[in-house]
Amino acid sequence: MKVTLTATAIICILLPAILYAGEGSMTAAEIVRQANHMALYQGEDTKGSVKMEIKDSQGRIRRRAFNILRKNADTKDRNQLYFTYFLAPADVRKMVFMVHKHAALDVDDDRWLYMPSLDLVKRIAAGDKRTSFVGSDFLYEDISGRSPEEDRHELTGTTDRFYEIKSVPKNPGSVEFEYSISYVDKQTFMPMKMAYYKRGNLCARVIEVMKLENIEAREDNRKVVxxxxxxxxxxxxxxxxxxxxxxxxxxxNAGFGADLFTERYLRRPPRDVMR
Structure with missing residues (x-):
């Protein structure tokens, strides 16, 4: 599955949509809840390898490689644990980014960054979660996700393929954008595109899923996708x-223990993370 746009200007134009007029019975909150689950909470845990390519406006490219582990800390699509171990390049090798995500709005996420060059463990302040993730165009918050409870959601339109959701931050001073527009696939409920707008309806940043793949796994002794x-x-x-x-x-559903996501492993990650 692929969503392709041919020009930057088109990215910021809303998809042709029919304003919502009672299609089905799903509310904006229900759609967002489903999309949040699909993007962040499928399975009890997940492990994967990532190759990151950062290209600046002049076409210069930097690359990153890392492994990332995620474990749900409950069964309610709320609290989670993340562990990211960097493999390359040399200047970030063995660096670790760890998150204990708390869904409650009155509790800040716990975030740590281990910098091997300084042998230093740094706590990342709550205000830093919307800064660049290791110099990329993704933010720290993009990696572990933004709580749906931080925004007010409205179903502003639909197409044959997408639900269009407008999300306005409840605390505007905590973010650099005024609102976002998400395009949620009607079949999978995967959010396929998120566009972030600043004052004057200026589209400043876009995150887009270019390819989906069905990953087979076992859950409760049965095959799932x-x-x-x-x-x-x-x-x-x-x-x-x-x-x-x-x-x-x-x-x-690899069965990672919660003890892996603790400070003791920032300096000496287990083999499951490094390979």
Missing amino acids: YPTAILTVARNLETGSQTTMAFSGIRY
């Missing part, structure tokens, strides 16, 4: 840069 984004692009329309993340070796 998880639609998974394996190629994603983030574009900064203000700077002209873009970042591509390509996922491989994805496994669900």
Whole structure:
């Protein structure tokens, strides 16, 4: 499955839509809840390898490679644990980014960054979650996800393929955008594109899923299939840069223990993370 746009300007134009007039019985909140589950919470845990390519406005390219593990900390699509171990290039090799995500709005996520060059573990402040993730066009918050409870959601339109959801932050001072528009696939409920707008309806940033793949796994002793984004692009329309993340070796329900996602493993990650 692929969504392709041929020009930057088109990215910022809303898809042709028929304004919502009671189609079915799903509300905006229900669609967002389903989309949030598909993007972030499928399976009890996930492991995968990522190759990241960062291209600036002049066409210069930097590359990153890392492994990422995710474990649900409950069964309600709320709290989660993330562990990201960097493999390349040399200046970030063995760097670790770890997140304990808390869905409650009055509790900040716990985030750590281990920098091997300094042998330093740094806590990332809550205000830093919307800064660049290792110099890419993805933000720290993009990696672990934004809680649906942080925004007000409205179903503004539909097409044959997508639900169009407008999300307005409840706390505008905490983010750099005024609202976002998400395009949620009607069949899979995967959010295929998210566009972020600043004042004056200026589209400043777009994240787009370019390819989905059905990943087979076992769940409760039965075979299941998880639609998974394996190629994603983030574009900064203000700077002209873009970042591509390509996922491989994805496994669900591997049975990682919660003790893996603790500070003791930041300096000495287990083999499951490094290979």
